[in-house]
């Protein structure tokens with residue numbers, strides 16, 4: 459990489475996470491050092507052309523990047539993938555169901571020197587990308603925080619946490635520096651798989667939140683939804699233990715303790731939770747957003763992963779399995795969140 463040339467970062471899948479990361483990087487860089495290509499759909503392109511890109515967070519971050527000709531060298535939005543050819547780093551931020559297509563596009567357009575980073579939920583996307591891209595360095599990443607698209611080009615990060623990335627001997631200093639300058643520090647982990655399993659355990663609640671159809675904080679402070687979340691996670695932890703997988707903490711949330719924390723009475727839970735995780739009043743899970751936008755969710759890659767692992771080990775996962783079925787029903791109905799009340803959901807899950 460020639461140091462006088464701007465570092466070229468392509469973000470494949472410009473949605474909530476992609477636009478947020480791209481916006482934070484662009485707001486803290488300039489065109490002499492950095493070129494960012496957001497690759498996404500015409501719907502988002504139109505939004506950004508009309509309103510620019512605004513990134514905000516729970517700590518008061520508020521940056522606006524105009525997407526006009528003056529900023530074109532720093533940040534561009536593309537609806538096709540030719541820009542991948544110039545990328546030094548390709549951040550993959552599509553939903554898990556689109557990973558195969560994303561890998562094929564990188565294979566067709568991307569340079570093999572480009573370092574590919576999966577910033578996706580689930581535990582299988584990195585492997586899938588590496589299989590499709592045998593000549594590339596593919597690194598597994600993890601995004602701990604929630605980003606919600608608020609419309610008019612505004613992307614809001616509503617919870618805390620540091621990005622995680624598989625440790626590597628490949629030179630990625632230029633990328634780490636830009637993320638650090640954008641107040642998005644990246645922690646590197648030798649055993650990224652256990653970090654991803656830890657995040658998957660937390661993400662088991664995405665489906666509960668999408669079925670409930672309410673902000674994450676309201677759902678967490680509701681004792682019955684919290685009990686449902688605790689039982690869903692507990693079932694998964696038993697299966698992970700039998701499979702020899704120890705989900706790691708990445709930040710203040712310790713996966714193995716979650717069922718106990720969630721089982722606390724609400725006033726005590728509120729105290730522990732506020733020390734553990736800062737969360738905005740209006741943050742919602744990405745799966746809720748998928749149902750609202752009538753898209754296929756990632757349930758197969760989250761709760762479905764637990765069901766698959768249970769089968770492999772001749773175990774049962776009735777709670778996670780029913781959750782998968784309920785989400786698939788909601789996907790088919792295409793009417794957004796089914797907004798299942800806490801007691802009804804408890805009965806449906808036979809809890």
Ligand SMILES: NC(=O)C1=CN([C@@H]2O[C@H](COP(=O)(O)OP(=O)(O)OC[C@H]3O[C@@H](n4cnc5c(N)ncnc54)[C@H](OP(=O)(O)O)[C@@H]3O)[C@@H](O)[C@H]2O)C=CC1
Nearest residue numbers: 471472473474475497498551552556578579601604605744
């Ligand atoms: N949102 C969140 O708070 C968090 C999300 N994550 C994870 O990050 C990943 C991304 O999630 P999120 O940002 O919410 O997802 P989004 O759906 O908001 O963004 C992905 C975007 O990529 C587009 N896309 C898909 N394939 C292509 C392609 N081939 N070319 C161009 N654009 C494409 C999608 O379009 P289309 O509309 O057609 O699908 C969509 O607009 C997921 O794995 C998610 O689980 C992790 C932590 C938090």
Ligand SMILES: CC(C)(CO)C(=O)C(=O)O
Nearest residue numbers: 602603604660661743744
């Ligand atoms: C909400 C959060 C941060 C954790 O469940 C998430 O990962 C998502 O919405 O996909």
